[in-house]
Amino acid sequence: MVQILLMISTAIFLGWSLGYNNMATIFGPSVTSDILKYRTATIIGAAFIFAGAVIGGNAGLSTMSKITTVDFKVAVSSALGTAIVVLIMTHYSLPTSITQGIVGALVGVGLIEGGLNWWVVGKIALSWLITPFGALIIAYAAHIVISLFYNRISSLRIRGTFVRLMAFSFSIYASYSLGANNLANVTGPFIGKGLFGREEALLIGGAAMALGFLTASKRVIYTVGKGITTMEPFDSSISIFGAGSALLIFSLIGIPISSAQSIVGSTTGVGFVKGMKTISLRTILKIVTGWLVTPFVTAAIAVIIYMIMKLLWG
């Protein structure tokens, strides 16, 4: 009973922090541009991230549970280690990624216990390299194609409606894609003998992420949203679309990727079209350092938690 409660609460904690951290990135531009009200955004976002998790989250679950041989201790230590690191790094405004955290944690514990599937680890690591470039290309192409149509609209009123609809629908699309792709990070490690069944994993993970969206703070949405919307709403919507597409494509092939990497890639893609510097080299270095550090730190913390659990449960 204690074990089940611990599994559920850890999964919910991780799912909640994932939803909480990503809500601002996805809906920030819509809320700060007054396209959606804060409460409406959280409710719509929660509904779609849940739908994404339940409808499209299945494929990634298998990948995550295949990184190493999972049992109760491996699953809880990895998820808890990741949640703690992400929480600390977010608190200090350091860029981080839950995907890299959880994979790092599973690899760390897997290295101690053996049974690491290097093929799956390699596949995931490769996807991390591809993600920013994939999102960049999608955003770049989408910007060119949509601009062709948008620039032909001669009415300011219709343009306004077009941008609103675009921001609204791309935010929903990205919420769905995030749910479908990142569910594996939340409950993937818990799939296995004596752990969660697939349906339980989908529902618990989806509900936890939705809860994260619902409780996302208004202040954070405005802070993050305003940071993103130094771009025009048209551009920020395309950048959200690029990130959402990368997430959706990888969810279809069952590889969980980082939403943060996707959004950085797609924002840079939009910047290329506009011939402007959307992100400085210094910011990129800070982000990349965060990404590189995260897997190692989570691995270390997860191993410590794993050792403590081993002492407690044998």
Add this chain to the structure above:
Amino acid sequence: MSLLFGKKENEVIKAFDDHLQMVGKVIDETFKLIKSPCDESCDEIVKNVRQFESEADSIRRNAETMMYSGAFLAQSRGDMLGLIEAVDKVANKAETVADVIYLQNLKIPDSLNEKFIKEYECSIEAFKALYVSVENLFEDVEKSKNAVLEVERWENTGDGIERNLIRDVFNLNIELAKRIQLRELALQIGDIADRAEDASDRIEIVILKLNA
């Protein structure tokens, strides 16, 4: 959902139109003071000018409140607020012209009357082009762009008339104080077109920012 489909925008666009009409009324009413010498009807005209200007102010304030309550994307709201305020300044200037004539009991010499009328007509035309430009800004950006050029053209024409007029004023054999008063009037009338041009400059910026 109304935020999504622009219900509030339609209300603001309507307010822009009402505001332009009221500013037009201020300008037309002031024109009466230039066309005919001030007599008993002057009180009534000036009263109307003040009333129309005040109504224009209140329409502008309503539009601003609507904008702050969520009409237009937050990023373009500043441009729209700037535009309606710039249009409002045209009405303020027309009211100033009325004041210059009424409060100083200014009589335009017959020899210069035609020229003052011509200068004022240029300002009216500049404002009419501004009206077309604002009206089309929401529906047809190309037409709006063309009208901006038209405002500029009328402002330039007005400038030429204004310079000639000032030269003529100082060639007249009247008291220096009267010359200065008439020069002041010529400058203020020219400022109506200048302010219309300032507003059209803002439209130009809105249009430039439009392309993705």
